[in-house]
Amino acid sequence: MSNNKIDIVVSWLDDTDASWQKEFQYYKNLENKEINAKSANNDARFRDYDTFKYWFRAIEKNATWVNRIYLVTCGHLPKWLNVQHPKLTVVKHSDFIPEAYLPTFSSDTIALNLHRIKGLSENFVYFNDDMFLINPTKSTDFFKNNIPRDMLTLIPATTSEQFNHFTINNMSLIHQEFSKKDIVKKNFFKMIHFKTGIRYLGTTLLQLPYPNISDIMHFHLSTAMNKSIYEKLWAKHFETFDKTCKHKFREISDVTDWYIRLYSLAIGNFEPARMHKFGRFVSIKQVTSFESLFQSKYKELCLNDDTDLTDEAFGTIIERMKKAFENKFPEQSSFEI
Template identity: 65%
Template sequence: MDKIDIVVSWLDDSDPEWKHEFNKYKGITNVEINNDSANNEARFRDYNTFKYWFRAIEKNAPWVNKIFLVTWGHYPEWLNLENPKLVLVKHSDFIPKEYLPTFSSSTIALNLHRIVGLSETFVYFNDDMFLLNLTEPTDFFKGGVPCDMLTLIPAQSYEEFNHFAINNMQLIHKEFSKKDILKRNLRKMINLKTSIPYLGTTLLQLPYPNISDILHFHLSTPLNISTYELLWEKHFSQFDKACRSRFRDVRDVTDWYIRMYSLCSGNFVPKNMHKFGRIINIKNAHGNFEKILDSKLKEVCLNDSVDMEETEFTETMKQMQQAFELKFPKKSTFEIEEGF
């Protein structure tokens, strides 16, 4: 079996040095283009649940080879730096200096293939994506090919995120015709075992001349380094432009394009994403975290809400941390022992 690594990005938004740098560059960036909810400070908030992320990985993905923790340069004080599976990676260790400093998650994700020692097959997590139940390597890769789901959807109203989808799809249309995508993937897309409950959504899009958008599940993403290298060669100018934006810019492509390209090219094994995991807005999960964490899903993304007031966020975090402590009470080997 090929080695499978995990890459996870994490930020300590309370770090005074990071906050100083963030505010410095936010003040000199084009506000009209970049100062929207995609760059809202709420998107940088730390849940204080990262230790449970490690507990979940150790319990539910024991097969993982290495965990590459990508940060601005800080790390949690409870983290066991001596764990042999842990590799600390600063932005400056792998992101070209002309793109730094960056406050764009897309810039970070678009350069993951540059991380020294990272395996060809890896799974990319955000720190709000948690494994709830036991997984197997074949949940993510089969024969080195990502396990994923291609679902066609109409153009969505994500506010500024719709711009990102349009930018990505414009690049997809330059690579593939709809006829080509269907020829490569129709059997994978129309599959009663793996396509439910999104099959109807895909079928409704088939009569239209072009593909409007592809469903993004907001869960961990299995990726190939070779795909990154191919796409950087194909689309250097677009990727370079996106990475030079200090903050996410609605005129740029995003790292989602890499997954979209893999799907459209047929480089994926069908997987029922609806059964595998779900994204849940923490604002809507208030009071239900224990039930959510006890579900049969293998993964959940507990996504922050930019319109949550700080007091509501604090109370929600308290509930979420209590639920995680019940779900994962045992310390992982990624945490230092008490007294050290």
């Protein structure tokens, strides 16, 4: 077990904030940005669940190993937040993102610059605010001997939505640096591993005969990262990263922080983990009972918004979710006033 500190970084946005809305609208109009259901900038990418206090309750109960939590926001904060908490550091975009990239409405820009956060440990776990630890975790669920826990699963690529184009861009960078032979030779016994479930092992084996790797599965869960890998890749791909970060909104030409994870996998900088057993990505529209879901054996859930949910339908689902969260985590955390 590593003695190194592990921090958590979580990004949060209050889309009801009037100042944010005004700035968002200004730049949307300035860039003539069309935002529709298929866009990577649609409302579901910004909509707040009003469940963030349960994220903190879950962390306090189920991640006792955490060294420090860095809360990244554009400047606004939850009214209930105890900003004096000794383990909490509030980080505004302007505190770590270069001025040339601000203001930003792109999660790609935020995530690609996390290594610039002052004081951030070498080993950190990046969460979105819709990723909840619903059961107790250990530091070794995320890192082993300072190496991220992860799973390398080969899958076919899809391009059904604008969002999926990021996958192509990320994999294009991987292909520039590695051949499929390089990756498979380096990681064969990590890919074909007893921790890999039959379904995911089968998917990987079916992809092995093809000359190139189409895609590597992303589990849509929190991601264990090494800050030094960020720094290395910024030096190597400055122009590509810089171009992405100068976009105020997501563009189909962007790369994402998922590339940093892909690079770690490609070079073998991961320890095999049962990611499919550790967590689950769930569309909130598909959940019939949040109470039952929260009683599952998964340690983490990503409760993802749906692009086609009306505000009314969204509100109804969120009320059900909040009720279940209150039953799951009824005790106020020390991160609340």
